[in-house]
Amino acid sequence: MAGHPARLTPPGWRRAGRVALLVTLALHALVGQQVGELIAPIDPAAPPLQRIQAAYTRSVAQAEPPAPAAAARPVVTAPTRPRPGAAQARALTAEQIAAEQAALRERALAAVQAASAGPRPAEVVAPAPPASGVAVAAPASAPVSAAVSAAVSAAVSAAAAPATSAAAASGPASSASAVATAASVSVSASASGVAALAAGTPMISEGRPWPVSTRLSYALHGWYNGDVYGQAQVEWLREGWRYQVYLDVAVGPRLAPLMTRRMTSEGRITERGLVPQRYLQVTQQIIGRTRTARIGFEDSEILLDKGNRVPQQADVQDTASQFIQMIYLFTAQPALQEVGRSIEFPLAMPHRVDRWTYDVGRREPITTPVGVLEAFHVKPRRAASKGDLSVEVWYAPRLQLLPVRILIRQDENTWVDLQLEKAPEQ
Structure with a gap:
């Protein structure tokens, strides 16, 4: 034994194990940070949102979509204003x-x-x-x-x-x-x-009210220099004409995720769909600081995260509200669900506002916890580029047009894929 002075004693093994654990956590945090960029930094002083409360009492099952509303009867909607800002x-x-x-x-x-x-x-x-x-x-x-x-x-x-x-x-x-x-x-x-x-x-169209509060849970699989796994949840909350959308993403084990990101949109429902008032985004990592970002939607301007102001735009959406706004558009105008059609609106992100166009693709079978569903593929016309996130969504008409799959790309080698892991709850 005396001829091997480099051999570690039990305390030495413990020290080496601690160092290895710290290195491993640091590497996981780095991966979590990079994957976190897949989903959009909000002023830490921003006041917390008053969350709309909801109790989920039933699961959503497959059902035939409602027939197109008769045009003879008037649609009860919010009053028209010059600009829905x-x-x-x-x-x-x-x-x-x-x-x-x-x-x-x-x-x-x-x-x-x-x-x-x-x-x-x-x-x-x-x-x-x-x-x-x-x-x-x-x-x-x-x-x-x-x-x-x-x-x-x-x-x-x-x-x-x-x-x-x-x-x-x-x-x-x-x-x-x-x-x-x-x-x-x-x-x-x-x-x-x-x-x-x-x-x-609030009514989307004749006989079709805006849905009650709904929660969707997803399993997350992604790629960043290797496989990453986690969970995600989209929650739509409505109280009269007020709405909130929460998009939560967690990378790593369910009980101890390496990184979490919450994106929240809050605003009002109008005759043109959702009108966001503010957007909050909070990213937390197991190692590293918490990063926040926000967007404020004012009367004539949009206040971006670092204090920059840009002109207000009609029908503007944020990263979280866009998913629900698409449901509104596809429900109010069923013809938009046809292959080859497209929808377009301004999208406000923490550092800029750009106009995005989404094209409607063919219907594809998607295996879900409530059975195999036909869902039409909605894909942005622009490709993912540095600083942008490309979000593709599959909407299922037989499941209240809810998104059964969401694919978020940063580039071909960095992406996360969210697939419905249980029946939606309402």
């Missing part, structure tokens, strides 16, 4: 919405009471059942009389159906009460315009 998105604060909603309820109740004996039972129409494949109950009108309809056209969800039907059976007084209750839930456009619609359920 930040001014429109911020037109109503929570306090204003609550105050105007209360005023609408009072006016609706007054109109009902003024309609003499109220509506005849035969005039009360029970809400129609939801269209196949629609995540939430489609609102139904409850006409009561010509006088009342001129003041308010109530749109109630399926949960309100028992009360309305019971009112129809018990006479005018109960009917008037039911209509007043329905008006407190949702009212359509009236002379008050935005105020009336603020109280209602």
Whole structure:
């Protein structure tokens, strides 16, 4: 033993093991940082978002997409404004919405009471059942009389159906009460315009409301000088006309990821889809600092991460909201799902705003936890270049047009592929 002075003693082995562990963690952190660049740095002083709360109670199953809406009936949408920018998105604060909603309820109740004996039972129409494949109950009108309809056209969800039907059976007084209750839930456009619609359920098109809060979970496989694995989640949260989109990506073990990135979009729903108000992006690594970035969408300008300002643009989206905006466009205009069609909108990233065009490709079978689904491939026209991320998406019409696969490329040798790992939750 004396002839081998270089041999490590047990304490020496422990020191060598610690050094090797630190080197390994440093290498993993470097890989995590590079892969993190695949997904968009936000002011650390930015206030936290007030997260919309949601309880997921059911899984989404395959269903036939709803038939195209009849053109004869008007579509209830948000009022038209000259430019669907930040001014429109911020037109109503929570306090204003609550105050105007209360005023609408009072006016609706007054109109009902003024309609003499109220509506005849035969005039009360029970809400129609939801269209196949629609995540939430489609609102139904409850006409009561010509006088009342001129003041308010109530749109109630399926949960309100028992009360309305019971009112129809018990006479005018109960009917008037039911209509007043329905008006407190949702009212359509009236002379008050935005105020009336603020109280209602936003509609993509006739009979197709914006989906309720939805969560999608993905398994992540990528490549950066070797295979990388992880998990991802997309969460759509809606509260009236307010929305949030969370895109979470984690590289490494589920319980101790090497890198995580959260991208959050918050804003309002309008007649042209989503209007972001702000975008937040936070990247954390097991070794290294936390990096943040933000985008602010103001009335006439977009405030980028480092303080640069660019002119506001109509229909602009951010990295997280673009996925949901595409669902809106494909739902409102089903013809856009055809091969060869394209959609285009400005895309705001932390350091610049560019106009992006996405082309619709052929439908491909995608194996998912809810079965094999046909999904059409949406691909950006521009190729990935330095500083850009190329995002391809596969949308499944039989799964509420939800994205069942998302492929994010930095270049041919650096990418992450997200594939649905369980049924979506709503």
